[in-house]
Amino acid sequence: MFQRATADQLWRMLRPADRHDRITRDTLNALKETGLVRVETRLESGHQLWVLTEKGHKEAKTLLPKTVRISALRKLRLDAKGRPVKDDGYDEHAAAVTSTAAVLTGAGYGTPLSWQTEIAHKLPYGYTQYADLTMRAPDAGVPAMLLEVDRVNEPVDDLTAKLRRYTDWFELLAPKADADKEKAARRQGTAVHDFRLWSRIYPATGREGYVPVAFVFTGRTAAQRESRMQRLEQDARAYFGGTRHRGEGFTAVDYHQAVPVVVTELERITADPAGAAGAVWRRLGRDEWQTLSEALDNPDGDRLYRVELQEARRRQAECEAAHREAQRPVCTRCGTKFTDERWQQTKGSSWPGEWHRLCGPCAKEAADQAEAERVARRQTEEAERAAAEAPAVKPRSRFGMTRRR
Secondary structure (H helix, E strand, O other): OOOOEEHHHHHHHHOOOOOOOHHHHHHHHHHHHOOOEEEEEEOOOOOEEEEEOHHHHHHHHHHOOOOOOOOOOOOOOEOOOOOEOOOHHHHHHHHHHHHHHHHHHHOOOOOHHHEEEEEEEEOOOOOEEEEEEEEEEHHHOEEEEEEEEEOOOOOHHHHHHHHHHHHHHHOOEOOOOOHHHHHHHHHHHHHHHHHEOHHHHOOOOOOOOOOOEEEEEOOOOHHHHHHHHHHHHHHOHHHHOOEEOOOOOOOOEEOOOOOOEEEEEHHHHHHOOOHHHOOOEEEOOOOOOEOHHHHHOOOOOHHHHHHHHHHHHHHHHHHHHHHHHHHOOEOOOOOOEOOHHHHHHHHHOOOOOHHHHOOHHHHHHHHHHHHHHHHHHHHHHHHHHHHHHOOOOOOOOHHHHHHHO
């Protein structure tokens, strides 16, 4: 699976419970006698670097699961005198790649079968971006991660260009994906990834953003490694920084179309008692060193946005309530504010009158008083009408009474 490996690296990856790498070295020597492996070179650290022979490469293909990609065979090169040609730069880089996989596996990030090397990411403009390592460790909370190992011998511009190309690849549409729907889904957070090619190849990250990319630095001095991390952070912010959510009072960041980038050092990992499981990772854009899960987490992302959105809605509701209260009518008789029910009654009337400026109790009192006055007027009018219609009665005279006698 790896182009190169030392006995120490294989021991840490395959037999971490052993106290030393003697059994691993004995196994390698036994495989060497059968022609399956050979010693490529000796590293600056003094470790022998082992590789598969052509015979071993063929046999390895029959042993690994079909889902696991075996690395390409790097054949032995000889000079004109038949001596092996040493490739220090490549050998040291390959060893650093294997060391990275070993320390992460030892920390519980997947198994030896969780790794693949030199995975191609083809871009439409003719470039292919190869990842030094790809890791799949869902049980450790990292469904997928791409790793780039840098021995502090590449220009920082090249590292930034890698992030640019990874971003370009993450934004590629999947075959037969609807471009219009993909464009519309960009405002819906994670929904946009359903239309992207990467989601067909890598599992969902479980977090906002694309598949995380880790830069593992090793070699030179600690000051030089720190300088490279700072320069990478400055130059590549457009790819990992995300965008601030719009609106007053929002500090949350939208990471859905950003590449989470973490950095570490092999020297820092090996010096930490917890190894790669310790606080040896730094998310670009942050100052503190954290565990890998903490570094990949987005406390200022969707979770903060939901809290701030709820707070914004609360403030909006309070503002609307205050505005409504400022418009609430006041009774012209007693000075009391209208209830919601009374306010709605006055709004629904098509013939507003004097009583519509009164609150409910005052309006009822005014209505009762008006009704009493109406009843009194009617009674008076009826009495007057009855008096006017009654016939006149003449008084009897004294003479009339005499005649009847």
